[in-house]
Structures are given as C-alpha cells and as structure tokens.
Amino acid sequence: MKHLLEINNLDxxxxxxxxxxxxxxxxxxxxxxxxxxxxxxxxGSGKSVTAKSIMQLNPGNTIYNDNxxxxxxxxxxxKFTSKNDLKKIRGGKVSMIFQEPMASFAPxxxxxxxxxxxxxxxxxxxxxxxxxISIDMLNRVGIADAEKRFNQYAFELSGGMRQRAMxxxxxxTMPKLLLAxxxxxxxxxxxxxxxxxxxxxxxxxxxxxxxxxxHDLGVIAQVADDVAVMYLGSxxxxxxxxxxxxxxxxxxxxxxxxxxxxxxxxxxxxxxxxGNIPSPLDRPSGCVFRTRCPHASQEGKEADIKMGLVxxxxxxxxxxxxxxxxxx
Amino acid sequence: MSENIVSVNNLSVxxxxxxxxxxxxxxxxxxxxxxxxxxxxxxxxxxxxxGSGKTTLGRAILxxxxxxxxxxIFHDEERDFDLTTITPKEKKEYxxxxxxxxxxxxxxxxxxxxxxxxxxxxxxxxxITESRExxxxxxxxxxxxxxxxxxxxxxxxxxxxxxxxxxxxxARALVSNPKFIVADESVAALDVSIxxxxxxxxxxxxxxxxxxxxxxxxxxxxxAHVCDIVAVMYLGHxxxxxPSRELFKNPRHPYTKALLSSIPSxxxxxxxxxxxxxxxxPSAMNPPSGCVFRTRCPHASQEGKEADIKMGLVxxxxxxxxxxxxxxxxx
Numbered sequence: 001m002k003h004l005l006e007i008n009n010l011d012x013x014x015x016x017x018x019x020x021x022x023x024x025x026x027x028x029x030x031x032x033x034x035x036x037x038x039x040x041x042x043x044g045s046g047k048s049v050t051a052k053s054i055m056q057l058n059p060g061n062t063i064y065n066d067n068x069x070x071x072x073x074x075x076x077x078x079k080f081t082s083k084n085d086l087k088k089i090r091g092g093k094v095s096m097i098f099q100e101p102m103a104s105f106a107p108x109x110x111x112x113x114x115x116x117x118x119x120x121x122x123x124x125x126x127x128x129x130x131x132x133i134s135i136d137m138l139n140r141v142g143i144a145d146a147e148k149r150f151n152q153y154a155f156e157l158s159g160g161m162r163q164r165a166m167x168x169x170x171x172x173t174m175p176k177l178l179l180a181x182x183x184x185x186x187x188x189x190x191x192x193x194x195x196x197x198x199x200x201x202x203x204x205x206x207x208x209x210x211x212x213x214x215h216d217l218g219v220i221a222q223v224a225d226d227v228a229v230m231y232l233g234s235x236x237x238x239x240x241x242x243x244x245x246x247x248x249x250x251x252x253x254x255x256x257x258x259x260x261x262x263x264x265x266x267x268x269x270x271x272x273x274x275g276n277i278p279s280p281l282d283r284p285s286g287c288v289f290r291t292r293c294p295h296a297s298q299e300g301k302e303a304d305i306k307m308g309l310v311x312x313x314x315x316x317x318x319x320x321x322x323x324x325x326x327x328x
Numbered sequence: 329m330s331e332n333i334v335s336v337n338n339l340s341v342x343x344x345x346x347x348x349x350x351x352x353x354x355x356x357x358x359x360x361x362x363x364x365x366x367x368x369x370x371x372x373x374x375x376x377x378x379g380s381g382k383t384t385l386g387r388a389i390l391x392x393x394x395x396x397x398x399x400x401i402f403h404d405e406e407r408d409f410d411l412t413t414i415t416p417k418e419k420k421e422y423x424x425x426x427x428x429x430x431x432x433x434x435x436x437x438x439x440x441x442x443x444x445x446x447x448x449x450x451x452x453x454x455x456i457t458e459s460r461e462x463x464x465x466x467x468x469x470x471x472x473x474x475x476x477x478x479x480x481x482x483x484x485x486x487x488x489x490x491x492x493x494x495x496x497x498x499a500r501a502l503v504s505n506p507k508f509i510v511a512d513e514s515v516a517a518l519d520v521s522i523x524x525x526x527x528x529x530x531x532x533x534x535x536x537x538x539x540x541x542x543x544x545x546x547x548x549x550x551x552a553h554v555c556d557i558v559a560v561m562y563l564g565h566x567x568x569x570x571p572s573r574e575l576f577k578n579p580r581h582p583y584t585k586a587l588l589s590s591i592p593s594x595x596x597x598x599x600x601x602x603x604x605x606x607x608x609x610p611s612a613m614n615p616p617s618g619c620v621f622r623t624r625c626p627h628a629s630q631e632g633k634e635a636d637i638k639m640g641l642v643x644x645x646x647x648x649x650x651x652x653x654x655x656x657x658x659x
Contacts, residue, residue: 042519042521043490043519158608159378160608161608188546188609189548189587189590190377191608193592193604194604196592197604215519217594218593221592221594221595221596221598222592222593222596241596242597245594245595246595255521257594258524259523259524260520261527261547261549261552261553262594263549263552263588263591266553266573266576270524270528270553271524272521272522272525276489276491276492277489277519
C-alpha cells in the first residue's frame with residue numbers, strides 16, 4: 001500500500017551565529033491514511049522541526065540535506081520552490097494545529113473571516129459557500145452558537161473554545177494530513193479530555209493521517225496508533241504504541257516512563273533521567289544519548305557508534321546502540 | 329505551640345473590576361470562604377483548573393493579596409503573625425519566614441545578575457547578613473544544598489537549562505531560611521525527567537530544612553506523588569480535601585472524580601473512561617448561585633435545587649472533607 005506520508009533520511013541543520021546546528025539527523029518516518037503517529041520527546045528533541053519541515057515552515061537559515069525526501073502524493077515537498085507548489089501543501093493537503101491558539105489566530109480579524117479566507121484560497125469556493133462550510137465545521141467541533149462565534153474575535157473565546165475553533169479551521173479544507181503540535185498542552189485536564197475525544201472522532205470521520213506531537217506519554221497512549229520517540233534530533237525507538245509503552249527497550253524511553261508520576265502506583269519513586277539534554281551546539285558524537293545513558297560504557301565506545309534503527313521485533317524499531325545497552 | 333504553621337479562617341479575597349471607566353464597579357470573588365489548616369512539616373497540595381483561585385489563595389497566605397474577610401494566621405515558634413492586621417515592619421519579618429517559588433524559571437531570574445547575586449539578593453534586601461563573607465557563605469551553603477555547582481555562581485542565568493534555573497529559584501527562596509514555602513506551579517514548565525528531579529529535590533530539602541510546603545499545581549499525578557494532604561478547588565471554593573491517598577483512592581465529589589478520570593492513562597489498552605464535563609469553568613464574575621459546580625455537574629438535578637444550596641465542607645470520614653452538595657450527588 002502506498003503511504004500517505006513518507007519521510008526518508010531527513011537531516012535538518014540551522015545556520016546560526018554560533019555555528020551550524022544539527023536539529024534533525026537521519027529521520028525516516030511513514031504514516032498511512034487514517035492512522036495517528038505520535039512523536040514524543042523532551043523540549044529540544046526536534047519534534048516540531050520535523051513537523052515544520054513537512055510544511056516547509058522552518059526559518060530561512062534552514063539547510064536540508066540533498067538526499068532527504070518528504071513524499072506526499074508522489075511529490076517530494078522538499079523540492080518545491082514556487083509559492084504555488086507550496087500552497088498545495090500549506091493549508092491544502094496538510095493543515096497544522098498549534099499549541100497556543102491565541103497566537104495562531106490573527107487578533108484583529110474575526111474568526112469567521114479567517115476561516116472563509118483560507119477556504120477561498122485553497123478550495124476556490126465563493127464566499128457564501130465558504131461561510132456555510134465554516135459554520136458547519138464550527139458546529140461539528142462542538143462550538144455552541146456557531147453563527148455567533150463566527151463573528152467574534154479570538155480573544156472573546158475561552159482557551160478550550162479557541163482550540164476547537166483552531167481545529168475547525170484546520171479541518172475545513174479537508175486536509176489529508178493533519179499536524180498537531182502539542183494541541184492539548186495549554187489546556188486544563190477536563191478540557192484536554194474533551195479535545196482529545198473530539199480529535200479522535202474527527203480523525204475517524206475524515207479518515208486522515210495525523211502526526212500528533214506531545215511531550216505527554218499519557219496523551220500519546222490515548223490517541224496514537226504508532227509512536228516515535230525522539231531525542232536530540234534522532235528517532236531512538238519506534239513502533240506500535242502498545243508495544244513501545246508496554247515493552248520499552250531504549251534506555252531513554254524507559255527513562256521517560258520512569259520519570260512520569262503514575263497515579264496508580266503512588267509508592268513508585270520518581271526517577272529522573274540524569275543530566276540535562278545537551279545543547280545542539282555540542283551534540284554528542286556517536287550515540288546521542290550516551291552522555292545521559294545509565295548503561296554507557298566507561299571506555300566511551302558509544303562515541304564511535306553510528307546510529308540507526310534496527311527492527312528487533314516485527315514493527316518494533318530500536319536504535320542499534322540501544323539494543324545492546326538496553327538489555328542490562 | 330501550635331502544630332499548624334498556617335491557619336486560614338473563613339478567608340475571602342475579592343477584586344474590584346470595572347469594564348471601562350463609565351461602567352459600574354463590580355466585585356469578583358476569587359476566593360470564597362476558605363478554611364484550611366496546614367500542619368507543620370506537611371506537603372499541602374492545592375489543585376484545580378485555571379481560574380479556580382489556587383494562586384490567589386497562595387498569594388493571600390503570603391500577604392501578597394489583600395484579604396477581604398476572614399483571616400490568615402502564621403504560627404511561628406515564638407509568636408503568631410495575623411496577616412489581616414500585620415504592620416509593614418512585621419511584614420518584613422514575615423517575609424523571612426514565608427517564601428514563594430515561581431512557575432517559570434525563565435521569567436523569574438534577572439538576566440543581568442550573576443547566579444550568586446540572584447541568590448544573595450534576599451539576604452541583602454532583608455538585611456539578614458552583616459558582611460559580604462557571611463552572605464557568600466550562606467549563598468554557597470544553600471547552593472550546594474540545591475545541588476548547584478559552585479562554579480556556576482559566577483555565571484549568568486542564560487547559560488542554564490530549565491531544570492538548573494529552577495534550582496537557582498529554589499535556592500533564592502530558601503536562602504533566608506524560611507519555614508514555609510508556597511510553590512506555585514513550580515514544575516509545570518519543566519520536562520518530565522527534570523520535573524522528577526525537582527520534585528525529588530523539594531522532598532529532600534523538606535526533610536533537611538524542616539520545611540512546610542503549599543504546593544499549587546494543576547497536575548493531579550504530580551500532586552498525588554508528593555503531597556500528604558490535597559485540597560481541590562473549583563471557582564474559588566474548596567470542594568474536597570483529604571489525605572492524598574484517601575482522596576485518590578476514594579474521591580467523593582463529582583468534580584474530583586471528573587478530574588481524576590481526565591488524566592490520560594499511559595496504558596494504551598486502558599482507553600480513557602473520562603467523565604466528560606460539559607462546558608468550561610464559568611467566569612468568576614457571575615458564578616452560579618448555590619453549588620458553584622452545578623452547571624457542569626453530571627449529577628445535578630432537573631429541578632435545579634442545587635441553586636439554593638449553601639456550600640460548605642462536611643467531614644465524611646476522619647480528615648476527609650467534602651462539600652455538602654457533593655456528598656449527596658456524588659453518592
């Protein structure tokens with residue numbers, strides 16, 4: 001079967017005053033229609049940069065490697081140069097939801113007008129039709145008084161409502177692929193539960209592919225089919241969500257799970273991962289996790305390892321350095 | 329000598345609000361008729377959604393918000409401080425005893441001061457130490473207790489990660505040797521692995537320095553792990569309060585139940601059975617009459633008799649307090 005999205009060998013580097021920073025190294029991911037791929041990791045692990053690469057939203061100092069591919073519908077997004085090509089992706093085939101909905105709506109334009117505008121651009125619909133679709137969409141995401149909300153500004157809505165409006169706007173163009181970057185992080189737990197249920201229903205109804213970025217393993221467990229664990233720009237473990245969370249093998253994945261307070265086991269100690277995530281300016285050579293890995297050897301032989309995923313069980317991919325040290 | 333360090337009696341805090349200069353002044357009750365006692369040496373948790381009044385209550389206890397009615401009493405070893413009648417001079421004394429740790433370690437530290445100066449500032453402002461040597465000694469002492477590298481004292485905050493910055497904020501809060509700490513969402517901005525580290529540090533310092541914490545958080549699993557007693561707030565009221573194990577095992581109020589069920593489980597097979605609450609927390613400007621939770625309560629009656637209820641905590645089991653409306657509908 002053809003994949004909806006295929007990312008092959010993606011490297012992303014940023015040119016900064018302090019030197020060239022590696023943000024993403026050798027990331028390959030696939031996503032099928034109707035599936036949710038969760039990407040999880042600490043801040044600075046490259047989750048958002050990966051998603052933004054798909055939309056080509058990274059800043060001007062970004063350097064992609066030549067052999068990288070991001071394939072949607074047989075076309076390599078990274079080779080797009082003209083604005084018209086990019087338009088097919090941004091807001092057309094792909095939509096994105098952000099963490100802070102207040103920052104993603106223009107503050108001085110009514111929500112309805114913003115929704116209508118993008119529909120007119122991407123679907124070349126006339127204004128009246130676009131308005132009907134927008135109001136219908138607002139209704140579907142559970143916004144009461146959709147017609148009234150249509151004529152309001154973003155600041156007049158509460159946080160949960162704004163996130164719903166954001167989802168409605170992202171979905172109104174019927175994208176094939178939805179990128180959700182920490183969509184529930186800024187919300188209270190009860191509102192988060194509402195938004196997660198809403199997203200699950202909508203994903204089923206529209207049968208699209210979703211990349212769901214979050215640092216919260218609980219949210220991943222609830223929404224994702226597959227999960228990729230990222231650390232400092234590399235995917236260290238990847239597979240079906242059930243398998244990865246029940247049977248984590250990479251020391252970083254295990255570390256993340258052990259650091260999480262578990263409400264069902266209040267006696268379990270909280271075990272932090274030692275040390276801090278290194279600055280991308282001094283990214284460790286070899287296995288990127290070796291500076292914090294509890295199993296790293298004294299001799300430092302991990303510095304010479306070449307990272308790469310290996311299939312250890314059907315569907316369960318693990319970085320080759322993690323295969324050895326994770327067994328301890 | 330009292331076994332409590334803080335007693336909050338019938339405390340209400342209101343703010344004046346005026347939409348524009350022509351409209352009528354309104355009162356917003358942020359915190360409503362709160363009674364809590366914080367035991368010496370305890371880790372007291374305060375949970376609730378945004379807008380529930382947790383921060384206002386914490387600030388009122390520190391004397392940073394004006395108290396409208398009721399009182400807050402801080403029991404120190406030799407004497408009591410009554411925050412409703414406190415004089416500016418006493419307040420200075422009180423500042424040494426009660427301190428605050430903030431949420432965002434990026435916003436809380438001045439970028440133009442070295443770590444040493446940041447930690448030393450409270451000592452200088454409160455004139456606790458007499459010489460520079462003494463100040464330095466205290467700074468180095470508390471910095472090493474907070475597991476900061478002493479080499480780092482000469483650097484500026486921009487050189488540090490979130491977890492290290494939070495340790496600097498903790499060191500600054502503890503340098504005046506306080507007895508009582510309000511930690512307001514102190515781990516909310518941190519990654520999970522760093523969050524675990526900071527929580528362990530707070531616990532360890534509690535034993536080392538005999539501290540009492542008021543720990544404000546929206547994250548129930550964090551609160552469950554570190555706190556001895558937890559109070560759940562909704563729209564300015566405490567709706568349930570109990571020792572944390574009891575509360576998490578046996579929640580009685582429908583709001584507590586909904587909150588607990590909303591935590592996404594890390595077990596993918598345990599797809600959430602979240603009790604979905606309708607709508608959102610109402611505005612504090614016109615809170616529902618009677619039981620404040622009734623507009624979202626899954627057990628609210630058709631006749632709306634909850635609108636006439638007077639809220640108040642009832643002790644259902646020793647130490648387990650539930651709002652009287654919740655006692656009936658939660659059953």
